[in-house]
């Protein structure tokens with residue numbers, strides 16, 4: 501196995517300086533600047549580097565090409581693995597499925613730079629706030645009835661009055677999609693006027709007093725307005741999308757067409773290698789409203805249950821007490837968490853590597869890792885640890901990242917040791933005869 505040197509992306513939404521685990525994990529001196537994402541993988545926009553000797557690094561795709569024993573199938577990993585440290589909201593977005601991604605890429609390669617889909621899984625490392633999926637028709641009806649400013653925007657954006665009235669009768673979740681579409685199509689000046697009226701402190705206080713169930717949504721609107729003043733996403737995010745708060749270890753799977761936005765917190769994230777994002781607000785970037793609304797309609801149509809009742813949680817399976825496996829229904833990736841128990845056996849606890857895919861592991865708490873055999877007794881380790889080519893014993897600090905070859909087991913120990921592993925999905929089980 502080899503240590504990896506990984507790139508930290510300094511997007512403006514990242515947590516700043518010491519508050520950012522990405523800054524801490526990326527090593528080096530921590531400046532008072534935002535550190536948003538740590539990228540672990542072969543993605544051309546930020547490939548990791550393999551530390552082959554103490555002062556020699558090789559780009560990961562190049563390394564995999566030269567070492568087919570790590571991953572025979574391809575020098576590109578099918579997944580991109582990240583750590584995110586989120587200080588303010590990211591754009592509201594959805595990702596296309598494979599069929600739509602291919603079509604978008606062929607007609608608009610500038611905005612859709614590759615033909616791949618981009619399913620994602622996020623798992624909270626600290627409390628994680630995000631928006632994901634649609635609010636129920638009943639909730640939206642309450643907001644529209646109470647918040648005249650929202651109703652004005654829907655009308656101005658072209659939502660027919662009978663559709664707005666129909667929200668009150670409940671039922672068709674397509675009405676929520678139409679409300680999102682109207683908000684996105686509304687002229688910026690009308691949005692600005694509506695938010696100026698709504699954000700007046702006296703107005704907010706009066707609304708919260710009249711309808712206490714709206715308190716959280718109004719506070720979220722205030723927060724988003726502070727981050728993206730007068731953006732249409734303030735209204736979409738606060739009143740039309742569902743709010744989630746995840747505890748550490750809880751995960752969401754974001755499949756095709758699911759609208760989402762991360763708001764605050766820290767997480768690991770793993771996704772198919774793609775840059776195809778269809779944005780809907782909380783961003784100065786390109787918004788493809790027509791495509792986004794088609795995708796939202798598909799999201800609603802695809803759900804056998806009310807989309808507002810749909811769960812996006814991805815609960816892990818636990819093949820052993822120290823292992824949690826998050827395996828959403830996609831071939832590109834799975835996420836494995838290995839936690840060293842207090843009564844760790846001698847030699848450590850183990851994980852059996854993927855048969856054909858390399859894996860990338862990041863320690864969020866310090867631990868020892870041994871490749872191919874159980875760990876030696878503690879007093880032998882420091883002497884035997886090696887950091888050069890092909891090492892089989894390493895001490896990892898919090899934030900250390902390593903590349904693991906396919907089809908080899910690892911053993912891990914260390915008080916509170918916590919290792920997150922990204923790899924390809926498990927091969928489908930063989931059918932019984």
Ligand SMILES: [Zn+2]
Nearest residue numbers: 593595620760
């Ligand atoms: Zn996304």
